[in-house]
Amino acid sequence: MSTTRNGAAFAFRLDADSGVPVYRQLIDQVTGSLAAGSLAAGNQLPTVRQAAVDLAINPNTVMRAYRELEIRGILETQQGTGTFISRQKSKRPDAERQRQLSQLVSDFLARAGAAGFTVEELLEQIHDPYADRPKNRR
Amino acid sequence: MSTTRNGAAFAFRLDADSGVPVYRQLIDQVTGSLAAGSLAAGNQLPTVRQAAVDLAINPNTVMRAYRELEIRGILETQQGTGTFISRQKSKRPDAERQRQLSQLVSDFLARAGAAGFTVEELLEQIHDPYADRPKNRR
Amino acid sequence: MSTTRNGAAFAFRLDADSGVPVYRQLIDQVTGSLAAGSLAAGNQLPTVRQAAVDLAINPNTVMRAYRELEIRGILETQQGTGTFISRQKSKRPDAERQRQLSQLVSDFLARAGAAGFTVEELLEQIHDPYADRPKNRR
Amino acid sequence: MSTTRNGAAFAFRLDADSGVPVYRQLIDQVTGSLAAGSLAAGNQLPTVRQAAVDLAINPNTVMRAYRELEIRGILETQQGTGTFISRQKSKRPDAERQRQLSQLVSDFLARAGAAGFTVEELLEQIHDPYADRPKNRR
DNA sequence: GTGGTCTAGACCACA
DNA sequence: GTGGTCTAGACCACT
Numbered sequence: 001m002s003t004t005r006n007g008a009a010f011a012f013r014l015d016a017d018s019g020v021p022v023y024r025q026l027i028d029q030v031t032g033s034l035a036a037g038s039l040a041a042g043n044q045l046p047t048v049r050q051a052a053v054d055l056a057i058n059p060n061t062v063m064r065a066y067r068e069l070e071i072r073g074i075l076e077t078q079q080g081t082g083t084f085i086s087r088q089k090s091k092r093p094d095a096e097r098q099r100q101l102s103q104l105v106s107d108f109l110a111r112a113g114a115a116g117f118t119v120e121e122l123l124e125q126i127h128d129p130y131a132d133r134p135k136n137r138r
Numbered sequence: 139m140s141t142t143r144n145g146a147a148f149a150f151r152l153d154a155d156s157g158v159p160v161y162r163q164l165i166d167q168v169t170g171s172l173a174a175g176s177l178a179a180g181n182q183l184p185t186v187r188q189a190a191v192d193l194a195i196n197p198n199t200v201m202r203a204y205r206e207l208e209i210r211g212i213l214e215t216q217q218g219t220g221t222f223i224s225r226q227k228s229k230r231p232d233a234e235r236q237r238q239l240s241q242l243v244s245d246f247l248a249r250a251g252a253a254g255f256t257v258e259e260l261l262e263q264i265h266d267p268y269a270d271r272p273k274n275r276r
Numbered sequence: 277m278s279t280t281r282n283g284a285a286f287a288f289r290l291d292a293d294s295g296v297p298v299y300r301q302l303i304d305q306v307t308g309s310l311a312a313g314s315l316a317a318g319n320q321l322p323t324v325r326q327a328a329v330d331l332a333i334n335p336n337t338v339m340r341a342y343r344e345l346e347i348r349g350i351l352e353t354q355q356g357t358g359t360f361i362s363r364q365k366s367k368r369p370d371a372e373r374q375r376q377l378s379q380l381v382s383d384f385l386a387r388a389g390a391a392g393f394t395v396e397e398l399l400e401q402i403h404d405p406y407a408d409r410p411k412n413r414r
Numbered sequence: 415m416s417t418t419r420n421g422a423a424f425a426f427r428l429d430a431d432s433g434v435p436v437y438r439q440l441i442d443q444v445t446g447s448l449a450a451g452s453l454a455a456g457n458q459l460p461t462v463r464q465a466a467v468d469l470a471i472n473p474n475t476v477m478r479a480y481r482e483l484e485i486r487g488i489l490e491t492q493q494g495t496g497t498f499i500s501r502q503k504s505k506r507p508d509a510e511r512q513r514q515l516s517q518l519v520s521d522f523l524a525r526a527g528a529a530g531f532t533v534e535e536l537l538e539q540i541h542d543p544y545a546d547r548p549k550n551r552r
Numbered sequence: 553g554t555g556g557t558c559t560a561g562a563c564c565a566c567a
Numbered sequence: 568g569t570g571g572t573c574t575a576g577a578c579c580a581c582t
């Protein structure tokens with residue numbers, strides 16, 4: 001419904017089990033995508049209502065995330081048009097990006113450990129995701 | 139006092155900027171360390187009080203994390219003695235285990251890809267999950 | 277407000293003289309009511325605050341009980357909405373289930389026999405588990 | 415090692431999962447057995463050391479239970495000889511007995527419910543404990 | 553000295 | 568209004 005200038009739709013993705021507050025996940029995804037380059041100045045974000053419907057959350061939660069990003073100068077709201085990435089550069093993209101990477105990975109390791117997997121198994125699976133390996137297991 | 143029985147120190151770290159609840163960070167670090175192999179069955183964890191002092195948090199917060207891990211069967215506590223990693227009874231069948239591993243990894247890769255991280259960055263972070271972060275202490 | 281969706285009121289009771297921790301009594305009453313059929317999947321439990329007021333205990337104590345039940349998969353909580361009995365996913369094989377039932381019952385009978393209770397007394401109490409006790413409120 | 419006058423040994427039995435403090439379980443078993451008639455005035459109890467060894471608990475815990483029973487006038491300690499049930503009648507055996515029955519049963523129901531059994535299944539098993547009934551199950 | 557239970561009360565996240 | 572996180576601090580159970 002809202003497409004970015006390069007033709008790819010930007011969409012949020014929630015993880016209900018991560019322990020990270022929803023509004024925080026939304027903020028992180030915008031700043032992260034900015035750092036990664038998948039969002040750029042001028043791109044439009046999903047409307048508050050659309051995001052709320054897509055994610056099955058309360059519009060207030062989306063609004064809160066957008067408001068905080070606006071306060072930080074990352075977003076700009078144009079009444080009656082939508083919400084867009086502002087032209088101003090984000091101040092510390094590297095630190096943010098590193099924090100996100102770190103969290104993503106430690107979260108991944110935490111889940112794997114809780115399920116009894118080792119790093120070795122994970123790496124093997126990452127390198128060869130479609131191999132069927134019913135043996136090699138005890 | 140600061141070393142476990144096998145001579146390796148286990149210590150928690152907190153990231154005050156992540157938005158993840160403290161008790162949840164503790165839980166994730168235990169299960170993550172299990173996957174990484176830096177914690178193994180029988181190892182003693184820091185005492186509730188010691189961890190609370192080290193992290194400058196309330197003992198109740200540590201206890202809450204430990205209790206949740208105990209309910210999940212990952213820890214065993216011995217009143218008056220301490221808290222230990224329990225011997226895992228992972229009696230899951232191989233097929234289901236493989237399916238879960240595959241799911242876990244593809245989820246992770248999808249999430250990381252959406253955030254614009256390369257596999258190289260991920261692998262580097264997995265190998266040294268706590269490196270490179272300027273301020274992650276409370 | 278004091279009735280669940282199916283019209284039957286569910287209420288906790290405390291026995292201050294039993295020596296059993298309050299949060300544990302709450303947990304046991306939920307699981308016990310599941311066995312007795314007075315609670316079923318989808319039923320709403322008293323809100324944390326309401327139960328705390330009714331029992332004259334701290335809301336944190338109620339929340340602790342609810343949380344433990346949630347970790348065990350017996351409850352589901354919805355932020356801002358309430359706490360509900362979850363639909364059970366008991367995918368246990370029949371043989372193991374029967375073995376567990378048998379173990380549970382013979383344990384119970386052994387314990388009761390050692391304490392000098394007759395089967396008649398036990399059956400009567402099972403049919404009306406909360407009858408006949410002069411002072412069991414806090 | 416210590417036998418009662420009617421030839422049957424009195425032995426304690428602990429339940430680590432019930433949530434009831436150990437010292438309290440010991441007290442309850444003495445008062446319960448008195449009410450049930452399996453212990454009578456003059457009977458000797460296990461020595462503190464013997465009970466501690468048998469139950470794999472700390473002697474202090476046994477001592478505490480015995481001390482409280484002595485304060486209540488239920489036990490008498492004879493230096494160098496052992497610990498015996500005193501001749502004085504316990505004040506409210508019925509209420510105590512009813513409390514124990516109630517706790518025993520609600521504990522039983524709580525465990526059964528947590529494991530997904532219904533009262534019907536329990537009653538069936540109690541009435542016919544050795545029947546194999548692999549069918550009738552979904 | 554270890555973990556365990558409970559309270560009182562503040563502030564946050566979400567519908 | 569609902570549940571969720573955290574603190575400070577008291578007192579208990581056990582080794």
